[in-house]
Amino acid sequence: MAERRLLALCTLLALVASLFLLWNLRAPYAFLLTLRAEKLAALVTVGAATGAATIVFQTIAANRLLTPGIVGFDSLFVFIQTALVFTLGAAGHATLSPLPKFLGEALCLTIAATTLFGLLLRRGAGDMIRMLLTGVILGVLLRGMAGLAQRLLEPSEFAVVQQAVVASFNVVNGGPLGIAAVTLALALAALWHMGPVLDVAALGRDRARTLGLAHDRVVFTALALVAVLVSVSTALVGPVTFLGLLAASLAHAAVPDHRHRLLVPAAAMIGAALLVGGQALFERVLGLQSALAIVVEFAGGLLFLLLVPWRDAR
Template identity: 65%
Template sequence: MAERRLILLALALAGVSALFILWNLRAPMGFILSLRLVKLASLCIVGAAIGTATVLFQTVAANRLLTPGIVGFDALFVFIQTMLVLTLGAAGFATLPVLAQFGLETLVLVVAALALFGALLRKGSDDILRLVLTGVILGVLLRGLAGLAQRLLDPSEFAIVQQASFATFGAVDRAQLAIAAAVLALSVVAALRLARLLDVAALGRGTALSLGLDFDRVIFAALGVVALLVAVSMALVGPITFLGLLAASLAHAILPTWRHALLLPGAALIGAIILVSGQFVFERLLGLQSTLTVIVEFLGGLLFLFLVLRRSRS
């Protein structure tokens, strides 16, 4: 049953992708197709990366309410953008090579995440709650520092920071896209290789250790994949906090299975479907350009509140 539903999800993604590319296609067809294919690829890559990362993180944290953004990834990204504009100025930031900026942001995000994971879990992976709480506190601190630095910017520089702090799929560089696609492919392969081990790890530390699983190694490996996926997707288009919660929750609902070999690709497909179909509706049907991420965040926030309230009543 779950395998059939996974195939249906793949067909659904293929269908909405075809609609996104071919709907109201006019001359010059070659130029328009190239633009749409780049945007489609960025939507699929980011959706798949965030969906996969969220399922991994929820398994590590043993909590389906959490997303990788809870440990401060989005706050760190905004802080990086603010400091770059504050240091380089509007002109310097605008002339910064796109690959250099992409590489710098990815490197800082990955190093910061691995440093946080390593520092807090160096004595073992049984203190995930401390990791999450520390990430929340660091996120609040970084948002405060970014807000303080933004007060030092002039209006034009502040506008640049605001624009860079929200996810946008309209100006993705093709070289960045190729790097992100390669990283996503390698990360998904690594995640699928961990799938059976994660099935055991999801039973809990004590049970997993009694079954002979090297629990700490599996948790560290999963967190490394999470850091890489989130860093690359965020450096590519910007932060989307609640997309992962939507994708992971729908994956668990549509694919009622504990097998990560199905949940991981399911969440990846659903994340891509959400972004592609949402962008198709707002861009092709409604003629809007910048409302997709706002709607995704709004729906994700409502889902988060629903899950919290439902759990508090049970």
């Protein structure tokens, strides 16, 4: 049954992608298809990376209300963009080459996250609460520092920062996109391979170790893959904090199974379908009158508020 639902999700994603590519297609066909295909690849990459990363992070944290953004990915990205504009100015920021900028941001985010995980989990992966609280505090600190620097910027420079920190899929460079897509494929393959051990890790540290699992090593490896996925997707288009929560919650509802070899692909496909379908709606129906990231954050925030009392009731 779960496998059939996974196949249905794959079919849904294919239909949504076809709709995005072909809806209201006009001449010149080759040019428009090339632009739409590049944007489609970015939407699928970011949506799949965010959905898969959130499923694994929730398993490790043993909490379906959390997303990887809680450890400060978004705050660090905002701080990096603010620091770049503060030091280089608006003109200098605009002249940065997309590929080196993407690689630098992805590397900074990945190193910061893995360092945080390594330092805080060195006493064992049972101390997840301390790691999460430290991530929250660091996120608040980074946003405070970024806010202070933004107050010192010129109005034109501040506008550049505001544009840079909002996720946008309208202009995605092919070089960073290719690297992000390859990284996503490798990370998803690694998570699929880890599926059975993640199933055991979901039982809890004590039970997993009783069954012979090297729990702490599995947790750190999984968190490192989560850091890579979220860092690459954030550096590519910007932060989309609550997309993962939407994708993970819908994946658990669509595929009611504990096996991560089903849940991870389900969340990846749902995350991709949400972004592709949402972008198609905004471009073809609403005429880009709003930003997709803003609506995703709003819907994710509402879902979070709905999930809190539901989990308390359980």
